[in-house]
Amino acid sequence: xTLPDSGPAGRGxxxxxxxxxxxxxxxxxxxxxxxxxxxxxxxVVRSEEGFSxxxxxxxxxxxxVFPDDEPAGEEAPGDxxxxxxxxxxxxxxxxxxxxxxxxxxxxxxxxxxxxxxxGRGIGRALMDHxxxxxxxxxxxxxxxxxxxINAPAIRAYQRMGFTFCGLDTSLYSGTESEGETALFMSRVxxxxxxx
Numbered sequence: 382x383t384l385p386d387s388g389p390a391g392r393g394x395x396x397x398x399x400x401x402x403x404x405x406x407x408x409x410x411x412x413x414x415x416x417x418x419x420x421x422x423x424x425v426v427r428s429e430e431g432f433s434x435x436x437x438x439x440x441x442x443x444x445x446v447f448p449d450d451e452p453a454g455e456e457a458p459g460d461x462x463x464x465x466x467x468x469x470x471x472x473x474x475x476x477x478x479x480x481x482x483x484x485x486x487x488x489x490x491x492x493x494x495x496x497x498x499x500g501r502g503i504g505r506a507l508m509d510h511x512x513x514x515x516x517x518x519x520x521x522x523x524x525x526x527x528x529x530i531n532a533p534a535i536r537a538y539q540r541m542g543f544t545f546c547g548l549d550t551s552l553y554s555g556t557e558s559e560g561e562t563a564l565f566m567s568r569v570x571x572x573x574x575x576x
Contacts, residue, residue: 397468397469398466398467398468398473398498398501398503398506399466399467400464400465400466400467400506400507400510401464401465401467402462402463402464402465403462403463403464403465403475407472408463408465408472408475409463411465411472411475413472413473413474413475413493413494413495414446414447414493415446415447415491415493416444416445416446416447416496417444417445417531417533417534418442418443418444418445418533419439419442419443419445419530419531419532419533420438420439420442420532421436421437421438421439421532422436422437422439422443422529422530422532423435423436423437423529423530423532423535423564424436424437424529425529425548425550425562432548434529434545434548434564436532443530445528445530445531460479460480460481460482460518461477461478461479461480461490462477462478462479462480462511462514463475463476463477463478464476464478464507464510464511464514466494466498466503466506466507468498473494473495473497473498473503474492474493474494474495474498474503474504474507475491475492475493475507476489476491476492476507476508476510476511477489477490477491477492478490478511478514478515480514480515480518480520482518484521485519485520485521485522486520486521486522486523486524487511487512487514487515487518487520487522487523487524487570488523488524488525489508489511489523489524489525492504492507492508492525494507504537505537505540505541508541511523512568512570515570516570516571516572519572520570521569521570522567522568522569522570523543523567523568523570524546524565524566524567525538525543525565525566525567526552526563526564526565526566527563527564527566528553528558528561528562528563528564529548529561529562529563529564530561535564535566538566539566541568542568543566543567543568544566544567544568545564545565545566546565546566546567547564547565548562548563548564548565549562549563549565550562550563
């Protein structure tokens with residue numbers, strides 16, 4: 382299902398939640414505090430041949446609230462789009478994306494669903510809208526970064542067809558996420574025949 386740029390034709394509904402491209406300043410500026418709880422960490426195991434990633438059960442679950450560490454006013458280049466999930470007029474989820482034509486990559490810069498709305502397929506629906514838009518732009522793949530301790534998100538991305546494609550052990554150095562490993566995941570975008 383392709384999501385047009387805006388207007389009534391660009392709205393899609395699943396139950397009482399509607400989905401569309403962010404149209405107003407309120408849509409574009411809505412913030413949902415990122416947080417999760419996990420009983421698993423995806424541990425990076427180094428060897429002489431390289432590395433492997435294995436899920437490891439934690440003795441005690443961790444709860445993480447992401448800090449607001451984005452530099453104010455910093456704009457990234459590229460073609461950006463925000464998709465929102467609305468419960469009435471309330472933004473209950475969003476996916477911020479950026480398309481880079483030079484390598485035909487759509488980056489999921491951020492995807493958030495408010496706590497009470499989790500587990501209802503809203504994140505998947507937002508990702509589907511982002512992937513449809515990427516497909517319409519001719520993207521070859523979708524890419525994202527996730528911390529190794531966010532097992533719920535990693536499992537959700539895997540169910541959506543994403544696989545590990547890399548990692549960075551120093552990305553979070555000097556931040557509140559010090560000691561965590563950035564895992565990169567990607568998904569190849571299938572294109573209908575004749576495109």
